[in-house]
Amino acid sequence: MTGGWAGGAVTQRARCVLAPNQSPMTLDGTNTWVLIEPGSAEAVVVDPGPLHEAHLRRVLDAVEDHGARVAVTLLTHGHLDHSEGAARFAELSGSPVRALDPALRLGDEGLTQGDVLRAGGLELEVVGTPGHTAH
Numbered sequence: 001m002t003g004g005w006a007g008g009a010v011t012q013r014a015r016c017v018l019a020p021n022q023s024p025m026t027l028d029g030t031n032t033w034v035l036i037e038p039g040s041a042e043a044v045v046v047d048p049g050p051l052h053e054a055h056l057r058r059v060l061d062a063v064e065d066h067g068a069r070v071a072v073t074l075l076t077h078g079h080l081d082h083s084e085g086a087a088r089f090a091e092l093s094g095s096p097v098r099a100l101d102p103a104l105r106l107g108d109e110g111l112t113q114g115d116v117l118r119a120g121g122l123e124l125e126v127v128g129t130p131g132h133t134a135h
Contacts, residue, residue, distance in 0.1 A: 006018060013038065014034070019049040030081040031047070036066050040119075041068050041120060042071035042120030043069065044119050044122060045093070046075075047074070055085070059089065060092050068120065070094070072097075072098055074098055074099065074111070099111060111126045
């Protein structure tokens with residue numbers, strides 16, 4: 001697939017790093033989100049993507065390019081194009097992996113509906129949206 005979405009800055013707080021896994025299901029590739037409050041030293045990564053070393057390093061580079069470190073990695077669901085690289089990304093970044101689904105967590109803390117996560121000035125409210133997966 002060519003000529004589609006290429007990732008990049010979406011807002012001053014959100015950047016998309018597109019995984020190189022184009023397909024009819026992932027379209028131009030899985031969106032991995034890097035969220036950083038301007039001037040902050042902490043970032044949140046949402047859905048690190050497939051187990052693809054170069055992609056995971058690009059995600060980490062996107063954080064480090066802002067002079068930040070990954071405070072937490074979040075998984076929205078367990079489809080492999082979103083979650084397969086989570087354990088390796090946790091190794092690279094030193095961040096915990098949090099998710100609503102206990103099976104996806106790497107670390108002690110999970111998430112529950114209505115939780116508010118705070119990292120580097122960002123506030124993210126957890127809103128479960130079932131329907132994309134069975135969990």
